Amino acid sequence: MKVKVDNLVKVYGDVIALKNVTLSFKAGNIYVLLGPNGAGKTTLVKIISGLIPPTSGDVYVNGLSVTENPSSARNMLRFVPQEPALDWLLSVYDNLYYYAWLLGLPKAERKRAVERVLKKFNLSDYSNFAINQLSGGLQRRVQIARAFLDETRPLLILDEPTIGVDPVGKLQIWELIKDETSSGDILTIVCTNDLSEAEFLGDIIVLLNKKVIRVLKKEDIALEDSVEIVTSSESIIVNRRELNKTLLSLIYDGIEIRSVSPKRPSLMDVFREYFGGGSE
CATH class of the missing domain: 3.40.50.300 (P-loop containing nucleotide triphosphate hydrolases)
Known part of the structure; x- marks a missing residue:
């Protein structure tokens, strides 16, 4: 079929x-x-x-x-x-x-x-x-x-x-x-x-x-290239392509960055990357 x-x-x-x-x-x-x-x-x-x-x-x-x-x-x-x-x-x-x-x-x-x-x-x-x-x-x-x-x-x-x-x-x-x-x-x-x-x-x-x-x-x-950024106030998941831009923005805003590490994304993470917000 x-x-x-x-x-x-x-x-x-x-x-x-x-x-x-x-x-x-x-x-x-x-x-x-x-x-x-x-x-x-x-x-x-x-x-x-x-x-x-x-x-x-x-x-x-x-x-x-x-x-x-x-x-x-x-x-x-x-x-x-x-x-x-x-x-x-x-x-x-x-x-x-x-x-x-x-x-x-x-x-x-x-x-x-x-x-x-x-x-x-x-x-x-x-x-x-x-x-x-x-x-x-x-x-x-x-x-x-x-x-x-x-x-x-x-x-x-x-x-x-x-x-x-x-x-x-x-x-x-x-x-x-x-x-x-x-x-x-x-x-x-x-x-x-x-x-x-x-x-x-x-x-x-x-x-x-x-x-x-x-x-x-x-x-x-599981292979989607995502990174988790942990700041003093929140955790942010970004695609690796956006990592440098996001880090520079956080530093410019004076936000403390505590860690940056690879993250195995869920389907929710992938959905948010392409569509933003929640599902239909």
């Missing part, structure tokens, strides 16, 4: 959502799209999923153009949108069974698939509950479970997969996503606001802000 994003542009009126985005994705990896508000992450995965068209450029799923063959590309896809997409009055079981029917699973396979995901996502005790009787976190778990009904589809895309889910539930879902991708046959793309989620899941992290800022492998983060 391979996905190629080729010089993608998306414009809404006067607003540029994506600008000349080119990326390649391949099976066996979890790719995390990370960036600030309005960075174009959701727009990008919706175009890959064939839900909205690009203004220009194209996406190729296993060589098939998504703009020219949207249905063929979608037949390889499992997509979990950020927005709720469940029937509130149906039970958990019926929601899953109905979705299995929409996916085209044979009748004999639907019940087995539903029971399998109920067990996998610890939802068996809630199978007869209506969706509107569940907490937001459980509703989200049901929505993700739907994406695991048809395991033959090799492209898994999740937009904010654990939003509203409690910490234990998050960890369970993260492990399931990693396990699903570990076979080497599945390509997984995740959009997330959660830096801990990105750090846990991401084999490859794409820093996006309308255009591709940088593509990082997990091991690259």
